[in-house]
Amino acid sequence: MPLAPHKGSEAPPQEQLLPIKPRLVSWTSRIWRESPGRAIPLFKIEARLDVRDVADHALQEALRPYAAQLQKIAIYVLHPEESPHLAAWAVGRFDVDQKSAYMFLHDFLAAPNGNLMLSLMQTAGAQTDIIISIVPMIVEPQRLCFAIADYDFGLHGRIG
Numbered sequence: 001m002p003l004a005p006h007k008g009s010e011a012p013p014q015e016q017l018l019p020i021k022p023r024l025v026s027w028t029s030r031i032w033r034e035s036p037g038r039a040i041p042l043f044k045i046e047a048r049l050d051v052r053d054v055a056d057h058a059l060q061e062a063l064r065p066y067a068a069q070l071q072k073i074a075i076y077v078l079h080p081e082e083s084p085h086l087a088a089w090a091v092g093r094f095d096v097d098q099k100s101a102y103m104f105l106h107d108f109l110a111a112p113n114g115n116l117m118l119s120l121m122q123t124a125g126a127q128t129d130i131i132i133s134i135v136p137m138i139v140e141p142q143r144l145c146f147a148i149a150d151y152d153f154g155l156h157g158r159i160g
Contacts, residue, residue, distance in 0.1 A: 003062040006135045006147070011089040017133035017149050018059045022047035022073055024128045045075040047130070049101075062136075062144060069101040075130075077105045085147075086137045092148030094134055103132075105151060127156045 006012055030042040049070040054060040063070060085106060086093045092105040131152045138145035 001058055003058045003136050003139050003144075005137055005139045006087075009088075011087070011149055012135055014133075017135060018054075018056045018146075019131055019133050020049060020054060020059075021129070021131050022049040022075075024075075024130060043077045045077070047073040047075055049073060059134075059136075062139065063096070066096045066098075066101060066144070069096060069099070072101070074100070074102040075105065076103065086145060087135075087147045089149070090135075090147035091150060092132075094132070094146040094148055095143070096145075097143040103148065105148070105153075129154045129156075 024045055024047050026046045028042075028044045028046075030044075032040045032042055034040055049063075051060055051063050051067050051070065054063060084093075091107055092103055094103045095101070133149045133151070134146035135149050136144065137147050
C-alpha cells in the first residue's frame, strides 16, 4: 500500500506513527542577526538516514527516490515561533524534496533542558541518538512533508 497523507485534524494514534532513527553526524551552532533588535540562535545537527533502516515498507518505498538527500539531513532545533507548523499537534516537521532533506524541531530550545542538552552534546565523548515519529502530511511526486508527532533525543556520556 502506498504512503498516504494524514487527513485528520488530530494526531493519529501511536500505532499509526512511523518511526525513523537518523544517525546524528555533526553539529553547527550559529547566531543569525536578522535585524539590530533580533538575533536568532541557530543550532543545526547533520544526520543521515539509510532507507534500508526504515521499518515501514510504504515509508521506505516513498523515501527511496530521496536516498541521496537523506544522507545529509539538516535538523534545526528552534524556539516554537521560528518555523511554520504542519499541524497544531506537531512538535516538528520533516521535509524532503529533490534538492534537500531538513527537519525543524519546533520547541527544542523552549524545553526546560534544551539548551543544557546542546551544551552537553558538545563535550568530549558525548554520544547522541534520536528516534522520531513522523506522520505523512503532503505526499507529492516531487516532495514529501511529514509532521513530527514526537521525538526522543538522547544524550549519553560517561561520568568520571
